[in-house]
Amino acid sequence: MEKIIIGILTCSDRAAANVYEDISGKEILDFLKDVLSNSIEPVYQVVPDEKEKIMATFRMMSDRKCALIVTTGGTGPAPRDVTPEATEEVCDKMLPGFGELMRQVSLQYVPTAILSRQTAGIYKQSLIVNLPGKPSAIRQCLEAVFSAIPYCLDLIGGPYLECDESKIKVFRPKS
Ligand SMILES: Nc1ncnc2c1ncn2[C@@H]1O[C@H](COP(=O)(O)OP(=O)(O)OP(=O)(O)O)[C@@H](O)[C@H]1O
Numbered sequence: 001m002e003k004i005i006i007g008i009l010t011c012s013d014r015a016a017a018n019v020y021e022d023i024s025g026k027e028i029l030d031f032l033k034d035v036l037s038n039s040i041e042p043v044y045q046v047v048p049d050e051k052e053k054i055m056a057t058f059r060m061m062s063d064r065k066c067a068l069i070v071t072t073g074g075t076g077p078a079p080r081d082v083t084p085e086a087t088e089e090v091c092d093k094m095l096p097g098f099g100e101l102m103r104q105v106s107l108q109y110v111p112t113a114i115l116s117r118q119t120a121g122i123y124k125q126s127l128i129v130n131l132p133g134k135p136s137a138i139r140q141c142l143e144a145v146f147s148a149i150p151y152c153l154d155l156i157g158g159p160y161l162e163c164d165e166s167k168i169k170v171f172r173p174k175s
């Protein structure tokens with residue numbers, strides 16, 4: 001089974017300044033280890049909410065051959081929340097369905113889910129997916145969209161992902 005290199009990017013002023021421990025980044029890795037059968041090589045970074053730093057990290061993670069890059073934080077309406085802008089600025093194509101579905105599912109948990117502008121897109125051979133900053137949002141959002149991620153990576157020439165079927169039912173329309 002192919003190894004997959006995955007970027008985990010926490011965009012948070014306070015996590016970057018060590019005001020709080022980055023629980024959300026850890027949640028992302030825990031989720032991926034839990035559902036994926038492939039071995040994972042994480043490329044992990046914490047940056048403050050600054051568009052240029054976020055974009056530079058996307059470029060670094062793409063150069064490091066991350067097939068998937070998952071961000072957390074900076075998706076809301078506050079002045080310093082710029083993760084979706086950084087994502088849109090680097091991406092070659094956007095995949096708005098990811099944000100639509102994650103918001104819809106998140107609304108079952110919190111009415112403020114509509115405040116997240118989280119999105120997804122393709123940058124070179126990487127799929128970038130934004131998640132909100134709240135640690136509890138990580139599993140809720142990833143569970144909602146993960147069944148479509150392996151086929152998306154197939155379509156962009158990425159590694160072949162396999163999941164624990166009892167946790168995520170991967171859907172590949174052509175298989
Ligand atoms: N990476 C994280 N690890 C742990 N807790 C987090 C993280 N990100 C956010 N939180 C929690 O979720 C709450 C709401 O997130 P909020 O959107 O205010 O933070 P943020 O924008 O990610 O961080 P900051 O305001 O420092 O840039 C925070 O007050 C914090 O308790």
Ligand SMILES: Nc1nc2c(c(=O)[nH]1)N[C@H]1C(S)=C(S)[C@@H](COP(=O)(O)O)O[C@H]1N2
Binds near residue numbers: 077081106
């Ligand atoms: N699943 C889920 N989605 C959620 C939340 C949450 O707690 N759970 N918080 C919402 C809130 S309060 C905000 S402000 C936005 C943006 O959060 P961010 O700026 O930390 O990315 O995500 C929203 N989406």
